[in-house]
Every structure is written in structure tokens, then in C-alpha cells.
Amino acid sequence: MSRFGLRDWIILLTLVPTLAVGIILGSYFTLTRYQELNDFLVEQGRTIATPLANAVEHALNENNVAELKRVISDTHNQHAPLIKSIVLYNAQHQLILTSNYYPEIELLKFDNGNALPKQLYIKQLKHSILFSLPIFDKSTLSQESLLISQDLPIKAYINLEISTDRAIIARQSAMLFSIIMISLAIAIGLVIAFRFTNKLSDPIKKLVFAVDQLKSGELDTNLPQRMTGEFEILRRGLNDIAENMVTQKDEMQKHIDQAISDYRETLEQYETQNIKLNFAKREAQRANQVKSDFLAKMSHELRTPLNGVIGFTRQLSKTPLNKHQKDYLDTIEFSAKSLLTIISDILDFSKLEAGAMELEHIHFQLRDTINEALTLLAPNAHDKKIELSLYIAKDISDHVIGDPTRFKQILINLISNAIKFTENGSVTIDVTGRMLSDYKQTLLISVKDTGIGIDANKQDSLFLAFGQADSSITRKFGGTGLGLIITKHLVEAMGGKISLNSAIGKGSCFTFNAELEIPKHQYAVDLPLAPLEQKRILFFEPFEHSFEAAVELLESWQLNVTPCTSLGELEDAFSQPFNFDIGLLAIDIDPNDLQACRDLIKRCREKCDYLYVLVNTISHSYREVVVNAGADACLSKPMNHRKLCHTLAAPYRLDHPTISTPTNTDEKLPLKALVVDDNDANLRLMCALLQDKIESFDTAHNGAQAVSLAKSRKYDVILLDIQMPIMDGVTACKLILESSLNEQTPIIAVTAHALSSEKESLLSSGFTSYLTKPIDEEILMKTIAEFGSKDYQPKVQPAKLISSEPPFESMMIDWQLALQRAGGKEDLANEMLSMLLLSIPETQKLISEAFAENNNNELLSIIHKFHGACCYTGVPKIKALAETIETALKQSQTVKDIEPEIFELQDCLSGLMQDAGAIQNVE
Numbered sequence: 037m038s039r040f041g042l043r044d045w046i047i048l049l050t051l052v053p054t055l056a057v058g059i060i061l062g063s064y065f066t067l068t069r070y071q072e073l074n075d076f077l078v079e080q081g082r083t084i085a086t087p088l089a090n091a092v093e094h095a096l097n098e099n100n101v102a103e104l105k106r107v108i109s110d111t112h113n114q115h116a117p118l119i120k121s122i123v124l125y126n127a128q129h130q131l132i133l134t135s136n137y138y139p140e141i142e143l144l145k146f147d148n149g150n151a152l153p154k155q156l157y158i159k160q161l162k163h164s165i166l167f168s169l170p171i172f173d174k175s176t177l178s179q180e181s182l183l184i185s186q187d188l189p190i191k192a193y194i195n196l197e198i199s200t201d202r203a204i205i206a207r208q209s210a211m212l213f214s215i216i217m218i219s220l221a222i223a224i225g226l227v228i229a230f231r232f233t234n235k236l237s238d239p240i241k242k243l244v245f246a247v248d249q250l251k252s253g254e255l256d257t258n259l260p261q262r263m264t265g266e267f268e269i270l271r272r273g274l275n276d277i278a279e280n281m282v283t284q285k286d287e288m289q290k291h292i293d294q295a296i297s298d299y300r301e302t303l304e305q306y307e308t309q310n311i312k313l314n315f316a317k318r319e320a321q322r323a324n325q326v327k328s329d330f331l332a333k334m335s336h337e338l339r340t341p342l343n344g345v346i347g348f349t350r351q352l353s354k355t356p357l358n359k360h361q362k363d364y365l366d367t368i369e370f371s372a373k374s375l376l377t378i379i380s381d382i383l384d385f386s387k388l389e390a391g392a393m394e395l396e397h398i399h400f401q402l403r404d405t406i407n408e409a410l411t412l413l414a415p416n417a418h419d420k421k422i423e424l425s426l427y428i429a430k431d432i433s434d435h436v437i438g439d440p441t442r443f444k445q446i447l448i449n450l451i452s453n454a455i456k457f458t459e460n461g462s463v464t465i466d467v468t469g470r471m472l473s474d475y476k477q478t479l480l481i482s483v484k485d486t487g488i489g490i491d492a493n494k495q496d497s498l499f500l501a502f503g504q505a506d507s508s509i510t511r512k513f514g515g516t517g518l519g520l521i522i523t524k525h526l527v528e529a530m531g532g533k534i535s536l537n538s539a540i541g542k543g544s545c546f547t548f549n550a551e552l553e554i555p556k557h558q559y560a561v562d563l564p565l566a567p568l569e570q571k572r573i574l575f576f577e578p579f580e581h582s583f584e585a586a587v588e589l590l591e592s593w594q595l596n597v598t599p600c601t602s603l604g605e606l607e608d609a610f611s612q613p614f615n616f617d618i619g620l621l622a623i624d625i626d627p628n629d630l631q632a633c634r635d636l637i638k639r640c641r642e643k644c645d646y647l648y649v650l651v652n653t654i655s656h657s658y659r660e661v662v663v664n665a666g667a668d669a670c671l672s673k674p675m676n677h678r679k680l681c682h683t684l685a686a687p688y689r690l691d692h693p694t695i696s697t698p699t700n701t702d703e704k705l706p707l708k709a710l711v712v713d714d715n716d717a718n719l720r721l722m723c724a725l726l727q728d729k730i731e732s733f734d735t736a737h738n739g740a741q742a743v744s745l746a747k748s749r750k751y752d753v754i755l756l757d758i759q760m761p762i763m764d765g766v767t768a769c770k771l772i773l774e775s776s777l778n779e780q781t782p783i784i785a786v787t788a789h790a791l792s793s794e795k796e797s798l799l800s801s802g803f804t805s806y807l808t809k810p811i812d813e814e815i816l817m818k819t820i821a822e823f824g825s826k827d828y829q830p831k832v833q834p835a836k837l838i839s840s841e842p843p844f845e846s847m848m849i850d851w852q853l854a855l856q857r858a859g860g861k862e863d864l865a866n867e868m869l870s871m872l873l874l875s876i877p878e879t880q881k882l883i884s885e886a887f888a889e890n891n892n893n894e895l896l897s898i899i900h901k902f903h904g905a906c907c908y909t910g911v912p913k914i915k916a917l918a919e920t921i922e923t924a925l926k927q928s929q930t931v932k933d934i935e936p937e938i939f940e941l942q943d944c945l946s947g948l949m950q951d952a953g954a955i956q957n958v959e
Contacts, residue, residue, distance in 0.1 A: 046236070050229040054221050062214030069210040073203040078158065081167040081198045084115055085156065089169040092124065092194055096171060108135045120164055120199040126192045127152065144195045152190045163204075167196040239267040246274050250281065345372045395529055399555050399761060400440035402479075403428060404740055406467070407676045409447040414674060416455050418653045423462035424455070424674045427585035430592050432469050433477055437553040442526050447481070449523045450546045454485035461486030461543070464581045475554045478532075484545040490538040523548075563681045567688035569594040574609055574644060576600045577622040586622075586675060593681065610643055618684055619644030622673065625651055625658050634665040641666040646687055650675060678744070705821060708750075709733040712742040712765070713757040713786065717871040717905050718809070722755065722786075724864050725813050730820065739763030739771075746776040753820050754778065755807075758787045758798070759900050769802045782823035786811065809907035843869065846951035848944060854910025865910070872909045873952050875902070876945050887931055887938060896925040914948070917941040 088111050095103040108122050112135035121136040121144075129145045144166060146152060157168040173191035242259060249257040257278045259271045349369045357365065410426060417424040447465075454463040462485070469479040527534045531551035538544035573595045577583040583601055590597045598616065600606040609616075619640045623633055641647050649667045651658060659670040669683050707730045713719040714737055726733050734749065736742040740763040742756065754772070758765040769783050782804035798806050804823055807816065842851035843866055851865075858865035879902050886895040899922045906915035917937055924934045931938075 046233045047226070047229045050225045050232075051222060054225040055218065058214075058218030058221050062211075062218055066207065066211050066214055070203075070207045073206050074200075077165055077198055077200060077203055080115075080118065081158070081165055081196060082156065084111065084119070084198075085167040085169050085194075085196045088122070088196065089171060089194055092192075093171045093174075096192060097174060104133060108133060112136065118198060118202070120197040121195075123195045123197070124192060125195070127190050132192060144197065146193075152193055154190065161197075164200055165198045167198065169194055169196075239263045239271075243267070243270055243274065246278075250274075250278060342372055342376050346376070395439040395442055397437060398440070399435065399437050401740070402432065402434050402436050402467075402552075403677055405440045405444050406447060406465070407674075407678070409444045409451065410465075410674050411676070412448065413451050413455060414672060415654055416452070417463060418672075420455065420458070421460065421652070422455060422458055423464075423579050423582065423652065424451075425462060425579060425582040425585060426465045426467075426674050427581060427588075428467040429469065430588055432467060432479070433554050435555055436477070437555055438530065438550070443530070443550070446523050446526050446548065447483075449520065450483040450548075453520075454483050454487065454544070454546075458485045458487035458543070462579065462581065469549075472551070475556060476551060477554055478549055478551050480547065480549045482545055482547040484543065486543040489540045489542050490536070490544055491540055492538075563593075563678065564685040565593050565681065567685045568681070570596055571617040571684075571688070572596045572598065572614070573618040573620055573684075574598050574600070574606075574616040574640070575620045576606050576640075577650075578602065578624070579622070582622065582673070582675070586620075589675075589677060590620075606640075610639065612643075616644045617646070619647040620650065620684075621647070622650040623662075625653060625661075627658075630661055633661070637662065637665040637667055646684075648683055704728070705730045705817075707731060707752040707820065709820065710736065710742060710745060710749075710751045710754045710756075712736045712739065712755065712760070712768070714738055714760040715757075715901060715904050717868050717909075718757070718907075721858065721864065721868060722811070724858070724861060725811070725816060726820075729817055739765055739768030742768045743771045743776065746772045746778045746781075748777070750777045751781050753823055754781055754783045755786050756783055756803075757904075758785055759897065766798070766801050773802050784819060784823065809904055811907075844952055846948055848911050848913055848948045848951070850910045850912055852910075853912060868909050872905050872911070873949065875905060876949055880942060880945055883938065883942065887935075890931050892925055892931060895931060896922065899925065911948070914941065914944050917944060 088107070091107040091111075092104060095101075095107055104124075108124065112119050112122050119135075121134060121138070121141060123134045123141055123144055124132040125145050126132055131141075131145070134141060146168075152170055153168050154170050159166040159168070170190045171192045171194065172188035174188060242261075242263075246257050246259055258275055262268060263271050346369060349365055349372065353362065353365050353369075406426060406428070410424060414424055451463060451465065464484050466482045466484070467479060469477050471477050524534050527548045527550060532549040534546065534548035536544065536546055573590060575586065575590060575597055577586055577599075578601055580601070583599065587597055587599050595618075598609050598612075600609055621636070621640060623636065625633055637647065637649065647667050649662045649670045650673050651662060651670060652673050653659075654672050659672075662670040668687075671679060671683060709726060709730055709732075711719065711722045711726065711733055712735070713722065719735055719737070723733065723735060734745055734751075736745055738760045739756075742754070743763070746754070756765045756769060760768075765785065769785075772778050772781070772783065783802065785798045785803040785806035787798075787806065787808060795806055805819060807819060842849055842854075849869070854865045854869060855862065858868060879898065882898045883895065886898060899918055903915065903918035903922055906918055917940060921934050921937050921941065924937070
């Protein structure tokens with residue numbers, strides 16, 4: 037409803053013009069009257085000031101004081117009350133005479149710094165107007181300057197102050213008169229408006245009342261009284277509407293009664309059909325569940341023999357075979373893998389259809405997971421001479437929480453499709469994103485290819501089960517059509533969406549996003565970046581996408597990069613007066629022109645201390661050509677950041693694994709071991725114990741590094757910690773035994789605490805044996821000798837403990853035990869204790885947070901890691917408490933159940949820190 041009614045609008049339209057015209061006219065006449073009065077006062081002042089100045093000049097020249105007083109007094113009295121005061125000053129601004137003295141009169145004289153006026157000067161004051169006239173000294177008048185009065189010196193000046201009070205009163209009277217006239221006009225307008233609105237309001241009220249009655253359902257409304265003008269037309273129309281509504285109501289009621297009767301009959305039929313449909317629906321659901329269960333069981337049943345076929349095919353391929361037998365085995369293995377892929381797709385689809393697909397929630401590294409997918413698919417891209425390139429934005433967190441297996445499955449499905457439908461060109465993967473909060477980020481991943489493209493009319497069918505863009509595409513490229521529907525469901529399960537942008541002949545771009553959490557406690561970057569800082573590197577990469585991704589990565593490692601995208605730019609780099617520390621070349625090897633590749637490598641070798649080459653192939657023969665031409669190492673594309681970093685840093689690292697060669701090598705076991713532990717203190721102690729006992733060993737800080745080393749180096753024995761970040765020991769053990777150079781190598785589990793059931797589980801997972809921390813040197817060497825080399829019996833002598841004093845006195849420390857755990861090395865024992873003390877504040881903080889959040893899993897992880905550190909530092913009471921808490925947590929006890937032990941552990945840690953002094957002193 038409008039805020040203004042008709043009556044209000046009529047009054048408003050009457051008053052607004054009247055008020056506007058009155059204000060304009062009143063303002064005009066008031067301003068005009070004000071200007072006239074002001075001009076009148078100025079003219080009056082001129083008329084009085086000029087003769088007054090002449091009379092004062094005459095009396096002043098005659099030095100007649102009496103005459104001077106009379107002239108000023110008579111002039112003031114004659115024009116009172118117009119004149120407020122008459123003041124006479126000499127040329128030095130000193131008061132000579134005034135007709136009316138008051139304190140503010142001193143403000144009328146001119147300042148000493150201002151020149152005296154030589155003609156009439158008028159100044160407007162707040163409540164008066166000031167007229168100033170000079171009085172010249174005519175005693176100096178000469179015959180030559182008789183007419184030049186302006187050059188005469190000023191003897192005095194007179195100020196005449198005219199009051200404006202009467203003018204103000206006159207202006208106020210004029211304004212009051214204007215207000216009275218405007219008010220009178222408004223009053224007359226109101227009277228006219230009210231009389232006019234009264235003639236309109238009565239018929240309008242009757243019409244509105246009639247309309248309200250019709251709205252409320254009173255259809256017998258009628259206006260019998262005639263009205264005038266247009267109101268009569270409205271009255272007749274309203275009466276006609278009321279009559280029509282009565283007629284329509286009767287007809288509508290008839291239709292409603294008929295419809296209700298028909299509806300009742302239809303409803304009875306629907307009820308009968310619904311009962312039948314419910315029975316049919318239940319039968320369909322049972323059949324669908326039976327089908328899903330059958331698919332899941334059959335998929336598992338089929339996977340088991342297929343895995344056996346693939347496994348024995350691989351074993352058979354290692355035996356001596358002729359060329360035809362090798363081809364047959366390759367065909368069998370390829371067909372089995374294809375069938376296994378189809379079965380896996382059917383199994384995933386049945387899980388998704390049954391709603392049984394559950395995503396894991398574990399910590400993994402994003403770059404490593406993507407690189408694993410690219411490593412699997414790179415051979416297919418290399419075979420087709422397709423450039424496979426990855427770009428990950430530098431602001432993306434590498435540490436995330438999610439399901440790495442399913443995330444990798446999405447990438448494999450999209451990238452494998454891109455490679456499959458691309459005959460030449462490239463397949464590029466771009467990973468960008470943004471932070472949603474401190475502990476959550478959203479990733480945007482796009483997979484773009486230069487393949488055949490997809491028609492816009494057929495793109496929607498790709499995300500349907502068994503859907504493909506072309507019915508003949510299965511015969512040409514193969515596939516079940518389940519990959520994209522599975523991918524779509526997995527992306528949606530990760531909180532994202534997938535989209536497609538494609539055109540025939542212009543390639544395709546699949547884009548999806550996923551929300552992944554960021555762990556609260558991230559592990560430090562385990563790449564050897566420190567040796568690479570400010571090293572000069574010459575980088576050559578013709579492919580633009582790979583070039584930009586690599587340059588950004590190398591610069592983030594603090595390398596001083598000289599980028600080249602063409603041979604011309606590379607020649608310019610060769611002309612620099614300095615040599616480069618590292619050369620990194622990406623070369624597309626042409627089998628028909630290997631000499632050009634050799635020449636380029638030789639040219640680069642002259643300018644680079646170390647030279648590494650990236651090739652678009654996994655062929656060992658081509659890589660040997662590159663190395664023989666002068667390269668220090670050859671890596672396959674797409675570039676794996678971890679392998680590249682370790683390769684570039686290898687010549688500059690001081691901490692990379694080395695082989696110890698003492699004078700008397702007969703005392704060492706001829707073994708090569710791999711030691712894996714995420715705790716630096718434990719890893720350092722293991723290295724110290726092994727350094728004088730075996731010929732060589734490598735170290736790794738997590739399971740992923742261990743798997744990487746196991747694929748490139750052969751070991752006699754592997755010591756593997758169980759609980760580690762990025763990849764745990766059990767997963768690493770399985771991967772090493774499945775595909776590496778160490779499938780037959782004994783793997784020893786090393787854990788700080790293991791229940792009997794856990795020990796059995798470790799052995800069933802593939803571990804040959806296990807060691808419990810703290811590791812005794814004699815037991816360690818016996819285990820290595822037993823499983824590493826059964827034909828060699830080591831001479832293990834117990835460590836000779838030296839007599840020394842602990843670094844500080846504390847009831848918590850058993851120094852002799854610490855020395856025993858450190859193999860009798862006092863420096864190592866001190867270092868182990870210092871590392872424990874430095875970790876205590878952070879451990880206490882993490883324990884308090886996990887206890888406050890009642891998080892059993894987080895607390896178990898913290899206590900397990902701390903328990904492992906306590907095993908070698910000679911703190912038996914603290915170790916016993918950590919072991920008790922860990923055992924209770926593994927037995928599914930709640931945090932509240934072990935609250936006393938946690939508080940006691942915190943007290944013991946605080947007491948140990950107090951005994952050791954401040955952390956600054958420890959450091």
C-alpha cells in the first residue's frame with residue numbers, strides 16, 4: 037500500500053507550488069531591500085564624511101581645538117543615532133579627538149605597518165560601516181604643486197563609524213512581512229485543498245469499501261447511489277464485476293464437485309497401483325543388491341587368478357626365452373593387465389552404485405602422489421612421442437590429508453584418456469588452488485591435451501555409465517566407458533566437481549577441483565636444498581609449459597637460473613665469461629640424429645661443472661648414449677622433483693650416504709644396508725652403531741625415500757621403522773617386495789613398542805624379523821649377520837663403557853645406561869640427550885593439545901615417537917611411562933583412563949628440564 041493517499045497528494049500538489057513561489061518572491065524582495073538599505077547607508081556616509089573632513093581640516097590647520105571639538109560634536113549630534121562615533125587620529129595613529137569614546141574604538145585606527153588612505157576608504161564591519169578620509173598638510177603647499185594634492189603629506193585622518201542597526205531592523209521587518217505573506221498563501225491553499233478533497237474522498241471511500249467486500253467474499257455487494265463524472269463509470273463497472281463473480285462462483289462450484297468425484301475414483305486406482313509398485317520396487321532392490329554383491333564377489337574372485345597369471349608371467353619372463361616366446365609372454369601380460377583394469381573399474385563402479393566407497397583420511401605429499409601417477413603413464417606418452425608436462429603452483433601446500441589412492445586414480449583415468457586420444461602434441465597437467473582456511477585448501481587440477489577432441493553434443497554422455505563419445509571408439513582405442521563415471525563420483529566424494537571443455541580437432545581439457553585438509557603439524561621438507569643455494573644452473577627446455585614449471589621450481593630452490601628455450605639462447609649462454617655449476621638440458625632424442633645430441637652435450641659439458649639431461653624416453657640404450665656423451669646422469673621426463681633435487685645436490689652434499697673404508701676391512705661385515713627412521717636421533721645412533729660394523733649403508737627419513745632407494749640400489753638387509761610420515765613402514769615394505777631391486781632382500785622391522793599381536797602382523801606383512809627399541813648393539817649385529825649374510829659370522833665385542841660424569845645431575849638420568857645405548861661413545865650419548873631435551877617443550881605442547889582435544893590417535897602418534905627417542909638416552913623412568921601410555925592407547929583405552937600417567941609424564945619432563953636448566957643453556 038502507498039504511503040500517500042489521494043488526499044495527501046492533492047494537499048501536497050497545492051502547497052508545494054505555493055510554498056516555492058512564496059519563498060522565491062520573499063527571498064528576492066528581502067535581498068533587494070537589504071541591498072537598498074546598504075547602498076543608502078554608504079551614500080549617507082559619503083555625504084557626511086566629505087564636508088566633515090573639510091571642516092576638520094580647516095580647524096586643524098588653524099590649530100583651533102575649540103572649533104575642532106565643535107565641528108565633530110555638532111556633526112555627531114546632527115546625524116545621531118546614525119553616527120556611532122567620529123574619531124580623529126594623527127599621522128602616527130594617535131588619538132586626537134572623538135565624539136564618543138568606548139573601549140573598542142582603538143580597533144578603528146590603522147595599523148602602523150599599513151599605509152594611510154589618500155582618499156575616502158570604506159570598510160564593512162560586523163555591526164557598522166567605517167569611512168576613513170585623510171587630512172593633508174597644506175602648509176607645505178607650493179606654487180608648483182598647487183593642484184597635486186595627492187602628493188601632500190597626510191597630517192591626520194578621520195574615521196566616521198555609521199551604525200547599521202536601523203538597516204538590520206528594516207531588513208527584519210521586510211523578512212517578517214515576507215513570512216506573513218507566505219503563511220497567508222499557504223493557509224489559503226490549504227483551505228482550497230481541503231474543500232476540493234472533500235468532494236473526492238466520499239465516492240472514493242464508497243468504492244474502496246465495495247472492493248474490500250468483494251475481496252472478503254461478499255459477492256452481493258452493490259452501489260445503488262449514482263455518482264458524478266468518472267466515479268459513475270467506476271461504480272457501474274464494480275457492480276458488473278460483482279454480478280459476474282456470482283455467476284462464475286456457481287459454475288466453479290459445479291466443476292469442483294465433478295472434479296472431486298473424479299479424483300476419488302482416480303485415487304482408488306492409484307492406491308491399488310502403488311501397492312503393486314511397492315512390491316515391484318522391493319523385488320528390484322533385492323535384485324539390484326544381489327547384482328552388486330555378485331559384481332563385487334566376482335571381481336575379487338577374478339582378480340585373484342589374474343594376479344597369479346601376471347605374477348607368474350613376470351617370473352617366466354626372467355627365464356631364458358626366445359624372441360617369439362618373449363612376444364607371447366608380453367601379449368599375455370598386456371592382456372591380463374587390461375582385463376585386470378576392466379575388472380577394477382567394474383568393482384569400483386559396483387562399490388559406487390552400492391554406496392560402499394569410503395575415502396581414506398591420511399597424510400600424504402601431493403607432488404609425490406602426482407609423480408607416481410605420471411611415472412606409470414610416462415612410457416605410453418613416450419611411445420607416442422607426446423610431451424607430458426606437470427605444473428604445480430608454488431603457493432600450493434605439498435602436505436595434505438585425504439585419500440592418495442583415489443586421488444591418484446582420478447589423475448590416472450584423466451591422463452591416460454588424454455594420452456590415449458592424442459596422436460601428437462602434448463598432455464599438460466596444471467595444479468593451482470587457494471586457501472579456504474588455515475587448515476583447508478581447494479585444488480583446481482586441469483588435464484589438457486591436443487588430441488582428437490569431442491563434439492559438444494556428445495560431451496554429456498561421457499559421464500554416464502558405459503558412455504563414450506563414439507560407438508566405434510571402443511574398437512579403436514579400447515575401454516569400458518566406466519573410467520569417467522568413476523572419476524566423477526570420486527571427485528564429488530572429495531567435495532568437488534568435474535567439467536569438460538573440448539572441440540573437434542582442438543583437443544580437450546578436463547578440469548576438476550577437490551577440497552583437501554592441511555595437517556596441523558607438517559613435517560619438514562626432506563629435500564637436500566641447502567647445497568643448491570645460489571648455484572648457477574644453465575637450463576634448456578624448448579617446450580613452453582615444461583619450461584615455465586621447471587624454472588619456477590628451480591628458482592624456489594634458490595638456484596640462480598639461466599633459462600633457455602631455443603638453441604640460439606643456449607649459444608648466447610655459452611658465450612658468458614663464466615662457467616655454470618650445473619647444466620640441465622631437456623633433449624628430445626631423435627634416433628636418426630644421435631650425433632647432434634652428442635655434440636650438444638659436449639658443448640654444454642665444456643661450460644658446466646656437472647651436466648644432467650632430461651629425455652622423453654625410458655629406454656636404457658638411449659640413456660646410455662647420453663651418459664657416454666658426457667652427461668653425469670640422465671633422467672626421464674616428466675621431471676620428478678624429488679629425483680631431480682637429489683641428483684642436482686649429490687655432488688655438493690656432505691650428508692649423503694658414504695662407504696666407510698677403514699684400514700682393517702676384515703673386521704667389517706661385507707654388507708650394504710638401508711636404514712630408515714624419521715627420528716634424527718634414532719637414525720644417527722643406528723648409523724653410529726653400524727659405521728664400524730658393516731662396509732656401507734644408506735639412510736632415509738621416510739618410507740617413500742626408502743622405496744625410491746630400493747628401486748635403484750641393491751641391499752643385503754633393510755632396517756625399516758614402522759611409524760613414519762608420508763609413508764609408513766608397512767606400506768614401504770609391501771612396495772619394496774612387490775617392485776624393486778630388493779624383492780628378495782630381508783627387511784627387519786624396527787619399532788619402539790610392539791604388542792604380541794602387532795609382531796605377528798608385522799611378520800605376516802612381509803617383514804623377515806623385527807627389533808624392539810632400544811636396540812642392543814650385539815642383538816643388532818647378530819640379526820644383520822643372520823639375515824644379511826648367513827655364511828659370515830661376525831665377531832661382535834661388547835662395547836667398552838668408559839667412566840664419565842653425566843652432563844648434569846638428575847634423578848631421571850641413568851648415565852651408564854645412556855653410555856651403553858650409545859655403544860660406549862660419550863659424545864654420542866651427550867648428543868642424544870641434548871636432542872631429547874630440545875624436543876621436550878614441543879612434545880609437552882603436543883601432548884597437552886591432544887589431551888585437551890581427547891584425540892587418542894594423535895596422542896598415540898606423539899607418544900610413540902617420543903618413546904622411540906627415550907630408548908637411547910638413559911631416562912628409564914620416562915621411557916617406562918611412555919611405554920605404559922602407548923600400551924594403554926594401543927589397547928583402545930581412552931585418554932581419560934590414562935590421565936594420571938600423562939600428568940606424571942608431564943611432571944617428569946618438567947623436572948628433567950629444571951635439572952638441565954633453561955633450554956637456552958641446553959642449546
